Amino acid sequence: MSTFATRIQSLSRASRYARRAGWPAIVSVCILLLVVIMGLAAPWLAPQNPNEVDLGSIYASPSRQHWLGTDGLGRDLVSRLIWGARTSLLGPLLVAGAAAFLGSAVALATAWRRGRFDTVTTSLVDTMLGFPGLLLAILSVALFGKGLLAPVVALAIAYMPYFARVTRSAALRERSLPYVTALTIQGMGGLRIALRHILPNILPLVLAQSAMLFAYAMVDLAAISFLGMGVQPPTADWGSMVAVGQSGVLQGHPMQSLTAGGLIVVTVVAVNIFAEAIAGRSARGQH
Amino acid sequence: MTGGTILEAREVRKVFPLRGAARRGQELVAVDAVSFALPRGGALAIVGESGSGKTTLARMIVGLEAPTSGEIWFDGSPRQYSRRAAHRRQQAREIQMVFQDPYSSLDPRQSATQCLEELLRLHFTFTAEQIEERIAELGGQVGLGQAEMNAKPERLSGGQRQRVAIARALAVQPQVLVFDEALSALDVSVQAQLLNTLSDIKDRSDLTYVFVSHDLAVVRQITEQVLVMQRGHVVETGATAQVLSAPQHPYTRLLRSSVPGPGWRPKRLDHEPSSREPQDHGEAN
Amino acid sequence: MSLLEVRDLCVWVQTEGKDRQVLRDVVLSVAPGEALGLVGESGAGKSMTARAVGRMLPTGASATGDILFDGASVLAMTGRDLRAFRRRGTSFVAQNPLSAINPVHTIGDYLTEPLVVIAGMRHKAASEAAVAALAEVGIMDGLRVLGQYPHELSGGMLQRVMICSSLLSGSRLIVADEPTASLDVTTQSQVMAILDELRRERSLSLLFISHDLELAAAICDRISVMYAGEIVECQNARGLQAEPRHPYTRALFAARPTIDGASHRLPAIPGRAIAAHEAGAGCSFANRCPYVAPQCNTEHPLLTETDGGQVRCLRAAEIAALPLPMRCPP
Numbered sequence: 001m002s003t004f005a006t007r008i009q010s011l012s013r014a015s016r017y018a019r020r021a022g023w024p025a026i027v028s029v030c031i032l033l034l035v036v037i038m039g040l041a042a043p044w045l046a047p048q049n050p051n052e053v054d055l056g057s058i059y060a061s062p063s064r065q066h067w068l069g070t071d072g073l074g075r076d077l078v079s080r081l082i083w084g085a086r087t088s089l090l091g092p093l094l095v096a097g098a099a100a101f102l103g104s105a106v107a108l109a110t111a112w113r114r115g116r117f118d119t120v121t122t123s124l125v126d127t128m129l130g131f132p133g134l135l136l137a138i139l140s141v142a143l144f145g146k147g148l149l150a151p152v153v154a155l156a157i158a159y160m161p162y163f164a165r166v167t168r169s170a171a172l173r174e175r176s177l178p179y180v181t182a183l184t185i186q187g188m189g190g191l192r193i194a195l196r197h198i199l200p201n202i203l204p205l206v207l208a209q210s211a212m213l214f215a216y217a218m219v220d221l222a223a224i225s226f227l228g229m230g231v232q233p234p235t236a237d238w239g240s241m242v243a244v245g246q247s248g249v250l251q252g253h254p255m256q257s258l259t260a261g262g263l264i265v266v267t268v269v270a271v272n273i274f275a276e277a278i279a280g281r282s283a284r285g286q287h
Numbered sequence: 288m289t290g291g292t293i294l295e296a297r298e299v300r301k302v303f304p305l306r307g308a309a310r311r312g313q314e315l316v317a318v319d320a321v322s323f324a325l326p327r328g329g330a331l332a333i334v335g336e337s338g339s340g341k342t343t344l345a346r347m348i349v350g351l352e353a354p355t356s357g358e359i360w361f362d363g364s365p366r367q368y369s370r371r372a373a374h375r376r377q378q379a380r381e382i383q384m385v386f387q388d389p390y391s392s393l394d395p396r397q398s399a400t401q402c403l404e405e406l407l408r409l410h411f412t413f414t415a416e417q418i419e420e421r422i423a424e425l426g427g428q429v430g431l432g433q434a435e436m437n438a439k440p441e442r443l444s445g446g447q448r449q450r451v452a453i454a455r456a457l458a459v460q461p462q463v464l465v466f467d468e469a470l471s472a473l474d475v476s477v478q479a480q481l482l483n484t485l486s487d488i489k490d491r492s493d494l495t496y497v498f499v500s501h502d503l504a505v506v507r508q509i510t511e512q513v514l515v516m517q518r519g520h521v522v523e524t525g526a527t528a529q530v531l532s533a534p535q536h537p538y539t540r541l542l543r544s545s546v547p548g549p550g551w552r553p554k555r556l557d558h559e560p561s562s563r564e565p566q567d568h569g570e571a572n
Numbered sequence: 573m574s575l576l577e578v579r580d581l582c583v584w585v586q587t588e589g590k591d592r593q594v595l596r597d598v599v600l601s602v603a604p605g606e607a608l609g610l611v612g613e614s615g616a617g618k619s620m621t622a623r624a625v626g627r628m629l630p631t632g633a634s635a636t637g638d639i640l641f642d643g644a645s646v647l648a649m650t651g652r653d654l655r656a657f658r659r660r661g662t663s664f665v666a667q668n669p670l671s672a673i674n675p676v677h678t679i680g681d682y683l684t685e686p687l688v689v690i691a692g693m694r695h696k697a698a699s700e701a702a703v704a705a706l707a708e709v710g711i712m713d714g715l716r717v718l719g720q721y722p723h724e725l726s727g728g729m730l731q732r733v734m735i736c737s738s739l740l741s742g743s744r745l746i747v748a749d750e751p752t753a754s755l756d757v758t759t760q761s762q763v764m765a766i767l768d769e770l771r772r773e774r775s776l777s778l779l780f781i782s783h784d785l786e787l788a789a790a791i792c793d794r795i796s797v798m799y800a801g802e803i804v805e806c807q808n809a810r811g812l813q814a815e816p817r818h819p820y821t822r823a824l825f826a827a828r829p830t831i832d833g834a835s836h837r838l839p840a841i842p843g844r845a846i847a848a849h850e851a852g853a854g855c856s857f858a859n860r861c862p863y864v865a866p867q868c869n870t871e872h873p874l875l876t877e878t879d880g881g882q883v884r885c886l887r888a889a890e891i892a893a894l895p896l897p898m899r900c901p902p
Contacts, residue, residue, distance in 0.1 A: 178392035187376025336756035474613035479827035479840035508829035545761040547786035553764035
């Protein structure tokens with residue numbers, strides 16, 4: 001079958017999923033797409049330079065020149081919010097991606113090998129569950145310096161055990177099905193079975209978990225930026241904007257914190273709804 | 288051992304250690320000293336109820352479990368047990384298995400064509416045309432049309448899925464096919480169709496069948512030899528027609544008399560196994 | 573008067589947003605103290621009929637026609653009457669007891685809870701009643717079993733416990749949906765014997781659903797055969813085994829291998845069984861029937877009375893004279 005035909009098939013399948021998932025899922029997907037486009041197309045979408053300081057018009061009210069006003073240094077809020085999408089989304093994406101990758105690897109390996117390897121590895125992973133992600137991130141910033149990299153790595157390591165546990169259960173279930181036994185009898189190698197057969201069948205769960213981790217990471221990273229340890233000025237980032245906007249709130253100019261905080265909330269909620277929709281679909285799709 | 292014997296079991300025994308603090312040190316003898324000799328082109332039935340050890344025996348035959356003692360001989364040499372994929376690949380061309388549940392014995396993401404293609408590429412170095420030809424040939428053997436071969440399992444009925452499972456087992460040209468209750472989950476009419484298909488396949492090749500089943504009527508229809516098992520032991524063995532029409536062992540008689548048929552009435556018995564048999568045993572791979 | 577009467581029951585269920593018909597004009601009746609077997613293959617609609625009888629249709633399902641229990645319409649029942657019907661009218665014995673009994677409760681809880689909560693018995697009296705009922709189904713150490721959990725019992729024991737629960741509820745109709753399908757054949761024989769014996773002793777009615785014709789014929793007085801969501805034949809059990817009238821019933825008997833001898837080829841029914849919504853105009857079995865005639869494809873046959881039963885076939889009279897499909901000797 002040609003790849004074109006399969007692509008058409010999967011598109012129509014995708015639209016069928018969308019219809020079955022209901023309007024909250026569709027709305028959340030649209031919101032997420034908008035946010036992503038916002039970040040990707042920032043150079044073209046942002047009306048002004050987000051870092052252009054204009055001390056003459058700090059905390060300006062919304063006007064035709066500054067649609068949402070300006071922040072404490074006279075920078076255009078809209079532009080900063082649009083550019084902020086980049087770092088605000090990139091961090092959680094890296095965390096979720098790394099945690100998912102590591103977690104899946106651990107899950108598939110332990111589910112396949114079982115025996116002592118499984119017991120030892122799972123115990124190790126379980127002990128890691130005891131480390132609170134945020135504290136680990138703060139610790140790593142203290143050790144390795146501020147910026148995006150240290151907290152992202154720390155959070156990825158902290159989240160991996162959650163991912164690994166859930167995925168391992170699903171992988172174990174899948175592995176116990178007769179079709180895996182049939183492939184084993186056929187002499188197919190474990191790696192191939194795990195990657196080409198087990199993983200695709202637990203993919204909906206993996207995606208749903210990743211989406212959930214994305215949401216958690218977004219909140220955690222925003223908190224880290226809020227504490228001044230993540231993304232450093234002058235880079236626009238929603239978390240740090242909420243933090244920096246504190247002084248503005250006290251002076252009666254809540255726009256920066258409100259809008260940045262609002263975007264964080266909307267994105268996290270949209271991701272959660274999306275994750276639920278995928279998880280719901282995978283639950284329905286079970287035989 | 289004659290040249291015509293393709294599969295042989297010699298005093299095969301399988302013991303599982305029991306897990307759990309309360310039962311540590313105890314073991315379950317799943318299969319005890321089973322022996323049989325199956326000629327090429329023949330059909331052997333392994334009959335028993337739950338706890339009889341028939342599934343464990345089938346798994347040992349196909350290579351999923353290694354016997355604790357005793358040997359399984361295939362075509363004149365003893366079978367070695369190894370978890371290595373390369374070893375299994377070689378053994379795959381000797382003995383294959385068809386499973387009971389049509390709904391979980393196929394990868395839900397693969398159509399029959401995709402499944403067979405993957406397997407053929409794994410075992411052979413065929414060209415694309417050769418693969419297509421072989422897939423069409425297999426489809427014809429099991430009675431599946433092009434549309435069904437290209438459909439995902441969720442669109443197929445139970446009977447069609449079992450046909451795909453049989454095609455998968457036949458793809459690598461094994462010499463022995465083990466059916467682990469492969470027809471038990473199917474409706475009567477579908478079962479009949481599949482029994483005919485299996486007879487046809489056997490008639491046209493020199494395949495040998497091992498039928499693990501609890502259904503005596505099916506066993507009578509398609510097998511020539513039978514092994515009756517109870518709690519791991521063989522209680523009776525012989526020609527299927529003989530054993531089923533004139534059973535000698537009390538357990539075989541009990542089995543025979545429990546099969547519904549014209550004029551049959553259910554009977555209450557005096558004894559009854561009270562709790563579950565210990566099902567917990569060592570991990571199988 | 574019948575205890576249970578189903579009249580022209582049609583049921584549609586929602587799958588993937590569409591309404592699909594699963595039952596078409598189902599007609600059956602069970603007299604007090606009678607056992608009716610409902611036999612068919614997958615997709616025939618037997619389980620759906622059972623669910624309809626208990627008013628347990630899936631959400632989004634719609635039904636026309638009626639189900640009368642002791643004269644009262646089950647489909648129209650509400651509130652207190654419905655609860656009373658579900659508690660004491662009918663009881664169900666499901667196929668898989670492990671999924672029908674709460675695994676975190678003991679057997680004792682399972683059996684005594686309805687007695688204590690609904691019948692208002694004192695706990696001690698309820699336990700005694702449960703032990704007595706367990707003895708009737710052949711479980712002699714009832715007191716010990718009351719303290720056990722479902723996973724500690726074998727399949728056969730659990731089914732007996734479920735039958736026990738039906739007896740304790742005092743219901744007059746037992747609906748058993750493939751109760752022995754997951755049991756060994758020797759255990760099946762025992763459980764069937766218990767069910768049969770107790771039913772006769774207490775003059776209970778039984779609606780026995782199965783895919784196994786011979787099993788149903790062993791304990792049922794009459795048998796209704798279902799295909800594609802409709803009843804295609806109804807006869808007393810002996811008569812059905814001796815002289816099946818509908819081509820589908822005849823084909824089913826012929827397609828089943830027998831323990832007495834092997835045939836070279838089984839007379840398999842070509843094609844596959846269809847569900848109600850897949851049936852076209854005309855007879856639902858027409859495309860697989862060995863006796864099909866041109867009018868079978870256009871005219872939908874009605875359930876007509878014959879001596880000793882009913883059959884839904886345009887050519888029933890002619891077919892009755894023909895010999896049964898022969899198996900080829902080996």
